[in-house]
Amino acid sequence: MAIGKNVPRVDAVAKVTGRARYTDDYHMPGMLHAGYVRSTIAHGRVTRIDTAQAAALPGVEAVYTFEDVPQTLFATAGHPYSLDPAHMDVADRLLLTGHVRYHGDEVAVVVARDRLTLQAAIAKVAVEYEPYPVMVEGAAALAEGAFEIHAGSRNRIGESRYQTGQDVDAALAAAPIRIESHYRSRIVQHCHIENHIALAYMDDLDQITIISSTQIPHIARRIVGEALGLPWGQIRVIKPYIGGGFGAKQDVVLEPMVAWLTRRLDGRPVQIDLSREECMIGTRIRHPFDIALRAGADEEGRLLAMDLDVISNSGAYASHGHSVAAAGGAKMRSLYPNAQVRYHAQTVYANIPAAGAMRAYGSPQVLFAVECAVEEAARRCGMDPLAFRLKNVVRPGDKDGLTGKPFLSCGLVECLEKGRALIGWDEKRAALAGGQDGPIRRGLGVACFSYASGTFPVCLEIAGARIILNQDGSVHVQVGATEIGQGSDTVVAQMAAETLGIPYEKVHVVSTQDTDVAPFDTGAYASRQAYVVSNAVKRAAEELKEKILAQAQYMTGIDSAALDLQGGAVVYVEAPERRVMLLGDLALASYYDKEHGGGQLTADVSLKTRTNAPTFGCTFVEVEVDIPLCRITIREICNVHDSGRILHPIMAAGQVQGGAAMGIGAALYEELLVDAESGWIYNNNLLDYKFPTPVDIPEIGWAFVETTEPTSGYGNKSLGEPPIISPPAAIRNALWDATGVKIDTLPLTPHRLFRHFKKAGLI
Amino acid sequence: MRQTIAITLNGSPRRFDVDVRQSLMEVLREQAGTLSVKQGCGVGECGACTVLIDDAPVDSCIYLAVWADGRAVRTTEGECRDGQLSPVQQAFVEEGAVQCGICTPGFVMAATALTERRPGEPLDRDAIRRGLAGNLCRCTGYATIVTAVEKCICREEE
Structure with a gap:
């Protein structure tokens, strides 16, 4: 049995020895290097572009401008293709553009024989612009008569609303306790350590092969086909190991360009390898949200209603479009299902880098607002914020306010109780009850979240698994699900071993996805993979096991119903200690028996998942605030999660610690700074954009409340994204607890604290 | 301008003909084939190289x-010898630091x-964190990496 065990991670040795191959390790002889000429203004039109000097530089192979590229608009979002035209992604991209929409937009591309020449040539392309009005904030782009960033769009990408319950307005009007506030999150960037990189070449006149650091190889294949007007089958995308993505690589960024370039350049290999500075502006960012929230509660501490009005700023291009704001709103609904909710969101264009998917996809922004408002409701009731939450959060048997579906597995109350004990909530609260007045003050905070385990029913959920019995009794597993660091390959191996009844060490997962051979799966996003792949792997393993036992029956004459596969051997169901034959012997006969036998025993399953399990959890934190220094220090923090059954405790803890660390970064340090007037970006590098180093992250506690999710192959639910969601609100609530100052905008930098402390008369 | 350099790479003497503008990382990746040396920023911010x-x-x-030129260079390739992971590599595997x-x-x-x-000097977790402060990781939140190093130090003390 492999599920739930800390088996060795399948790729750990490859990675600690430096032998794991990433896209940049597929260096080809004669490979050309391409790079973008990026706009130096945030909004405008190119009036003149002079490439002659660059093209004349020895070692430069080609220079193409926006005038040279196909004029087919395409969409880049890493969503499954939609058969419903109304649900298709917004096609607003060209390979290069003469209408630049953010500081760093791509007006030309240079191809050179080496990187040094490339950089010199890019600097020699002269570009002149006619500036257009710059709109950095969503509200400015929505203003009446605002300049259209995309013609005909009115700067609107999408809008949606839903409502649960009877009458949110009436409930709010009648509520004895009413909260009204405005919550803002600023721009966060993924900062995966491997920058975006892709390489393309051709082996003949038609087929284009792309090696790319992508979370979504099968989607990338389709989008390259759409962008270049080529049959999708002519495109082959290979995804080797990737150095992090966090959603920025759930988008097609470089692949269409390298594919187009190799076609223009006689199939020669062409690589684009973004610099850190480019990657931080020229790929994707997290959408900044502005949320106006009204909430109502009664004096007994019941949360009655919430009304959210959201503006999601998607920046220069639609990318994931309105999906992020819609998903954030939908997934929040599971948290307080007994309160009425109205959710209205608009997604808009603005002159900032394009926003796309980022870990937890809209939920961190929405739940920051919700958990700040809930905190206020609790405090206004005079209740312990934890007690207030325990009174209001989802319990098993509660029903989704919109669909009426009951929540099957739900351990949030237990999570809150576990966190309460872990951090010593009651004792610490009692110790702080006397009040504080010194320069250093402590505070406690809590925040909850709800999330989902995929995108169904909004999007297709599909997973593929192929399991092949090798001659030696080991198996190879191919899945379309992509390993991006989260440990996907390892849990797939555990699942296959568990269901087949063979040792974990006998399972080899093919880590590389090659769209020419890998089963179809839409890739790593939405914390979907372990959930949707579980049923595909389980079914494939069951089918293969059936074939193996049929082969055993053929070889021994024993009815296969009396046989089982355990520990890598065929045994009797009734007497598992009695071995009928080793799987290796069976496999050898199946392959090589000249007259009989099943040949290469294989199971190949493509499965659509039509369920989606909500997941839950919470963050508890104790902070120390240095008021004169305007600095927050986390003394203790822990995340507690209900992610169903835990497949691999060490890796699960790793997801929680890593996700919570990213949440701490977003809470305290991280903001991509955009000049409000010019749209100029100040800090697109890792020196000035402060993502946490080893000394900035405290020890992060974690715990799980294990439930069994019946819709999942192994009882598991999502875990990759959720840990990032609740730390920021918990920290903000703890800051309030410590100082009496509530701040409704992230991040809680010393600069922001200074302004609020000053206003509150603390300094 | 080009220049020939002689280095001891993972214990073996090697000579490379390099463009004087090239970084050591570029030469290690492109000429020596030590692809474990990764680029994350190109300007000394992330420590991947x-x-x-x-x-x-x-x-x-x-x-x-x-x-x-004239110096000894060690990369991750040289840490695993005769199929045996180094103590640090082994601890990274065991502690889920990857x-x-x-x-x-x-x-x-x-x-x-x-x-x-x-060697032999005990380091607490804060000291390990300070010692690794030049390296960035966006996945782990660092705790497992710190634990792996702590484990190596404890093993050495045994």
Whole structure:
């Protein structure tokens, strides 16, 4: 049995020895290097572009401008293709553009024989612009008569609303306790350590092969086909190991360009390898949200209603479009299902880098607002914020306010109780009850979240698994699900071993996805993979096991119903200690028996998942605030999660610690700074954009409340994204607890604290 | 302008003909084939390209190849000998210190330098964190990496 065990991670040795191959390790002889000429203004039109000097530089192979590229608009979002035209992604991209929409937009591309020449040539392309009005904030782009960033769009990408319950307005009007506030999150960037990189070449006149650091190889294949007007089958995308993505690589960024370039350049290999500075502006960012929230509660501490009005700023291009704001709103609904909710969101264009998917996809922004408002409701009731939450959060048997579906597995109350004990909530609260007045003050905070385990029913959920019995009794597993660091390959191996009844060490997962051979799966996003792949792997393993036992029956004459596969051997169901034959012997006969036998025993399953399990959890934190220094220090923090059954405790803890660390970064340090007037970006590098180093992250506690999710192959639910969601609100609530100052905008930098402390008369 | 440099790479004497503008990282990746040396920023911010030069950790992306002339360079490739992981590598595997893996070789080298620097000297978790402060990881939140290094130091003390 492999599920739930800390088996060795399948790729750990490859990675600690430096032998794991990433896209940049597929260096080809004669490979050309391409790079973008990026706009130096945030909004405008190119009036003149002079490439002659660059093209004349020895070692430069080609220079193409926006005038040279196909004029087919395409969409880049890493969503499954939609058969419903109304649900298709917004096609607003060209390979290069003469209408630049953010500081760093791509007006030309240079191809050179080496990187040094490339950089010199890019600097020699002269570009002149006619500036257009710059709109950095969503509200400015929505203003009446605002300049259209995309013609005909009115700067609107999408809008949606839903409502649960009877009458949110009436409930709010009648509520004895009413909260009204405005919550803002600023721009966060993924900062995966491997920058975006892709390489393309051709082996003949038609087929284009792309090696790319992508979370979504099968989607990338389709989008390259759409962008270049080529049959999708002519495109082959290979995804080797990737150095992090966090959603920025759930988008097609470089692949269409390298594919187009190799076609223009006689199939020669062409690589684009973004610099850190480019990657931080020229790929994707997290959408900044502005949320106006009204909430109502009664004096007994019941949360009655919430009304959210959201503006999601998607920046220069639609990318994931309105999906992020819609998903954030939908997934929040599971948290307080007994309160009425109205959710209205608009997604808009603005002159900032394009926003796309980022870990937890809209939920961190929405739940920051919700958990700040809930905190206020609790405090206004005079209740312990934890007690207030325990009174209001989802319990098993509660029903989704919109669909009426009951929540099957739900351990949030237990999570809150576990966190309460872990951090010593009651004792610490009692110790702080006397009040504080010194320069250093402590505070406690809590925040909850709800999330989902995929995108169904909004999007297709599909997973593929192929399991092949090798001659030696080991198996190879191919899945379309992509390993991006989260440990996907390892849990797939555990699942296959568990269901087949063979040792974990006998399972080899093919880590590389090659769209020419890998089963179809839409890739790593939405914390979907372990959930949707579980049923595909389980079914494939069951089918293969059936074939193996049929082969055993053929070889021994024993009815296969009396046989089982355990520990890598065929045994009797009734007497598992009695071995009928080793799987290796069976496999050898199946392959090589000249007259009989099943040949290469294989199971190949493509499965659509039509369920989606909500997941839950919470963050508890104790902070120390240095008021004169305007600095927050986390003394203790822990995340507690209900992610169903835990497949691999060490890796699960790793997801929680890593996700919570990213949440701490977003809470305290991280903001991509955009000049409000010019749209100029100040800090697109890792020196000035402060993502946490080893000394900035405290020890992060974690715990799980294990439930069994019946819709999942192994009882598991999502875990990759959720840990990032609740730390920021918990920290903000703890800051309030410590100082009496509530701040409704992230991040809680010393600069922001200074302004609020000053206003509150603390300094 | 080109220049020939002689270095001891993972214990073997090697000569490379380099463009004087090239970083050591570029020469290690493109000529020596030591692909464990990763680029994350190119300007010494992230530590993914950390190698040991005369046993001291250095960001090879901002270290010119010509400066390495006559010196001993260690990369992650050289840490695993005869199919045996080094103590640091082994601890990274056991403690779950590896996720996407792109920062791992740099961390392995920084951690190797840290554990070798003052053998027998105990380091607490804060000191380990300070010792690794030049390396960035976006996946793990660092705790498992710190634990892995702690484990190596404890093993050495045994």
